[in-house]
Every structure is written in structure tokens, then in C-alpha cells.
Amino acid sequence: MNITKEQFGKLGNNTVNAFSLENDHGVKVTFLDYGCTITKIITPNRNGEFENIVLGYDQLEGYLNNTAFFGSIVGRVAGRIGGAEFTLNGKTYSLAKNENNNHLHGGIKGFDKVIWDAKTEEKSDEVSVKFSFISPDGEEGYPGNLKMDVTYTLNNNNELKIQYEGISDETTLLNVTNHSYFNLSGDLKCDILDHELTLKSDQYLELQENLLPTGEYADVEGTPFDFRQGRSIRSGADSEHPQNKLAGGGYDHPFVLSENRNEEIVLRDSESGRQMIVETDAVGVVVYTSNQLAGDDEIYGVQPRKHLGICLETQGLPDAVHHENFPSWVLEKDKPYTSVTTFKFGIVE
Template sequence: MKIKKEEFGKFENTAVYAFTLENDHGVTVTFLDYGCTITKIITPDRNGEPENIVLGYDQLVGYLNNTAFFGCVVGRVAGRIGGAEFTLNGKTYSLAKNENDNHLHGGLKGFDKVIWDAEMKENTDKVSVKFSYMSPDGEEGYPGNLKMNVTYTLNNDNEFTIQYDGISDETTVLNVTNHSYFNLSGDIKRDILDHELTLKSNQYLELQENLLPTGEFAEVDGTPFDFRQGRLIRSGAESEHPQNQLAGGGYDHPFVLSENRNEEIVLRDSDSGRQMIVETDEVGVVIYTSNQLAGDDPIYGVQPRKHLGICLETQGLPDAVHHGNFPSWVLEKDKAFTSVTTFKFGLVE
């Protein structure tokens, strides 16, 4: 097990560093202190060939100009807040409108657009980097001085763990996730339409035209949203189901997890033989199949296009501040928040 640190670029005259965690089995994870952004995850295919399985850029400028949130931690609140405002304890808070009339992924300067403090830790069986950031009261309109820690850990069982910890000196709202786009083909050789996703979920949230939840929980039975026995992403991308069409040909939907910490999310690519198991303590996961992905900046030499990656955003349910029937995002004053998601890399049996 080892860990490496090197300069990646400069942001506002401040050096941005890349950290690489490496285990004894050919798995490496590279990420930046800018936005806690994961830039590469290298895993071997069934022939032992190590290749990158996430979308990203070779240079910092790509991330500075990026609107797709490649690999970063998003917050204080991941997802959309309708009307860019919410009421908490009788007070209304106005947030930045950075997606039409909505607030998206923490606003204009969310967790993804700041440099975090970093502390490296090395052990014989695991290596980690603990990132820290103090989000001041009023930043992007949110109440409370919020101290956040995000810890990335890789072990010799090929498990990569993300742990989020937060505490605020005022009651506030918090809903964080990592926004990596996965493509298990390796080095973006193919799109993700023939990736198979298995998901322990009986319900998903219906979306409105603006991609905000209607508030209705829809049953997955008999629909392209039933991943309980495994389903190719292609089946949703090519579906005539109104919800798949509304999302732009695929998925951009929150799913309610029926189990936690029990192989509840499994992504497979039969051609490369790669498999990734995701386990979390979060109530849900947003599945996004990059239906809106476009632009001119090459992604590791590949032109951006639809269905080039899939996001598995473990988190609370979007726009929960406007739906009393959703689990709450409210973080009480001086009460600790902790959330853990683990990605286990391996091969299809």
C-alpha cells in the first residue's frame, strides 16, 4: 500500500495537488484537493489489464470549466432545490439559482469549487486522505458554520470508501455525495449502454419536466426502472416510458434503497469482466446515465457524448426540503452527521 502527492495545477494562484492511493493488487485511485475530485480509478480487467474506469480530464482547466461535476463532492446539498429556497424553523433561506429557477449541487461555489485541506494517512493494510473544509455561515445562502470532513480510503480488499462527516453551529441542511461518472469498459473504449445494473430498490421518484421530484413514489414493477434482477442501461435509454423520455433518454432518477450494506448496487460490464459493488448507509441513490453530456473539451481524448458514463450518487432524496414525506436533510445544531459509501472493485464471476 502506498500514497503519492504531486502538484496538478494552480487555482487562483494556489497549488492544487493530486493524491494517488495504490494497493497491492493493481488498484489505484487519484483525486484532487480541489473539490475532492476523483480524476482516475485504475482497476484490472479479466485479463489483468489496468485501465481507468471514471471520466475526467488530464489538466485542471478541464475541471475549472466543467459543468458536469466530474468526480467531485457536491454540497452542501446534492441535487436540485426547487425555486432555490427553503424554509427552516420558520425562516426562509434564498439560494443561488444556478439551473434555471433551481439551486443545483450546492450553488455557484459549492464544495466542488474550493480547495480542501488534506491530511495523508498510511497503514500496512490501507491508505487514506482526510479532506477538511469550513463552510462559513451564509455561504451560498445556507445557515451555520459547517465543518466538513471527507475521507477517501483504499484497502487491500480492493475497497474504496468515502466517509462524510459534518457538524454545524446552527441547525442547517446537508445532503452530500460524490459525482463520479463510471465506465467499466476501461479507458472509455465504449459507452455504458451495455453495462448491467442490479439495484435493490422497489420504488423510484417520479420527476417533473424540470427534473424535480413530483413527490410521488412509483413502483418499479413492470417498468424499465426495475433493476432488482439486473437490467442493461440500454433498456432505459431506448425505452418509450415517459419518465425515461423526460430524462433525455435514460435515467436521472432517485431510487429508494430497500437494503443497506448488502451489495445493494452492482454494476457490471461483461466485455471487460469488471464488476463494482456499491454499499451505503444512505436512503437512496440517484442514477444518472449522462443523458445531457456534451461539450468540446475531450474526456481523456474522447469527445463528450450521451451515455458515456453512469453516476451512482448515494444520498438523501432530492428536494426533500419541499416534501414532508421524504426523509429529512435537516442537521440539528452541534449534532454530528456521518455517511459512508464503499465501492468494491472486482470481476464478474
């Protein structure tokens, strides 16, 4: 097991560092203290060739200008809050509007746009980096001084664990996730349309035109949203289903997980042989197939394009603060918040 640290860039007078965790099998994950951002995950294909399986940039400038949240921790609230406001304990709070009239992924300067404190730890069978940040009362409109810790741990079972911990001195909202875009082909050799996704989910949330949930749970049975036995991403991208078309040709939908911590999310690429199993205690996962991805900047030498990556954002259900029938995001004063998601990398012959 090994940990390395090196300078990645400068943000004003502050240094942005990259931390790399590597296990005894050669699996390697690199993070920035800027946004707790995962920049690379290096895993082998079935031929033993080690390649990167996430989207990102070689230079800090890419992340400073990034509007796609590549690899970042997003919060205080992941996803959209309609109208960029909410009412809590009888008081209405106005949030930063950074997507039309809505609040998206924590606002203009959310968790993804700050430098976190970092502390490393090395053990015989695992290595970790713990990132810490205090979000002050009123930041982006949210109440309470919120202390957040995000710990990335890589072990010799080829598992990457993300543990989120938070506590606030006022009742507030909290719903965080990691926003990595995965592409198991390796080094972005092709898009993710032929990746196969399996989800233990019987229901998804219908979306409105603005991509906010309608509040209705929809059954996956008989639709392109039924991933229970596995299906290709292409089947949704090519679908004429109104919800697939609304999302821009693919998925940008929250799925309600029917099981937790039991291989409830599995992504496979038959060409490379790579498999990734995701286990979480979150109530849902937002599946986003980069339907809107575009731009002139290069992603590790590849031009951004639609369907280049897939996000599996384990979290609470979007816009829950406006839907009483969704599990709540409310974090009570002085009550600890914790959530864990684990990614296990392997090979399917």
C-alpha cells in the first residue's frame, strides 16, 4: 500500500495538491484537495492493462472552469432545488441560483469549489485520505456552520470507500455525493453506450421539463428504466420513451434502491472486461449518462461529447425538500450525519 502527495496547481496563493492511493495490486486512485475531486482511477482490464476509468483533466484550470462537476464532492445538497429556496422550521431560505431559476449541486461555490484540509493514513491493508471543511453559516444561503469530513479509503480488495460525515450547529439540509463520470473502456477509448448497468430498483422518479422530479414514483416494469436484469445504456439513449427523450437521449434520473449494501449497482463493459460494483446506504442513485456533455476543452486528450461517461450519484432523492413523500434531507442541529458508498473494481471474463 502506498500514498503519495504532489502539487497539482496554484489557486491564488494556495497550493492545490494531488493525493494518490495505490494498493498492492496496482489499483490507483488520485484525488485533489480542491473539491475532494477524483481525477483518476487506474484499474486493469482483462488483459492486465492498467488504464484510467474516470473523466477529468491534467491541469487545475480544467477543474476551475469545469461546469460538469467531474469527480467532485457536491453539496451541501446534491441535485436540484426548485426555485432555489426552501422553508425549514417556518423560515424561508433563498439559495444561489446557478441553473436557470434553480439551485444545483450546492450553488456557485459549493463543496466542489473549495480547498479542503487533508490528512493521510496508511495501514498494512488500506490507505486513506480524510478531507475536512467547515462551511460557514449562510454559505450559498444554507443555515448553520457545517463541519464536513470526506474520507477516501482504498484497500487490497480493490475497494474504494467514500465515507461522508457532517454535523451542524443549526438545523440545515445535507445531501452529498461524489460526481465521478465512469468509463470502463479505459482511457476513454469509446463511449459508454455499450456498458451494461444492473440496478436493484423497482421505481424511478419522473422528471419535468426542467429536470426536477414531478413528485411521482414510476414503476420500471416494461420500460427502458428496468435495469433489474441488466441492460445497455444504448437501450435508453435510442429509446423513444418520453422520459429518455426529455433527458436528452439517455438518463438523468433518480432511482429508488430496493436493497442496500448488497451489490445493488453493477456496471460492466464487456469489451474491456471491467466490472464495478457499487454498494451504499443511500436511498437512491441518480444515473446520468452525460447527455449534455460538450465543450472545447479536452478531457485527457479526448473531445467532450455526449455519452462519454456515466455518473452513479448515490444520494437522497432530488428536490426532497419540496416533496413530503420523499425521504427527508433535514439534518437536525448537533446530530451527526454519516453515509458510506463503496466501489469495488474487478474483472468479468
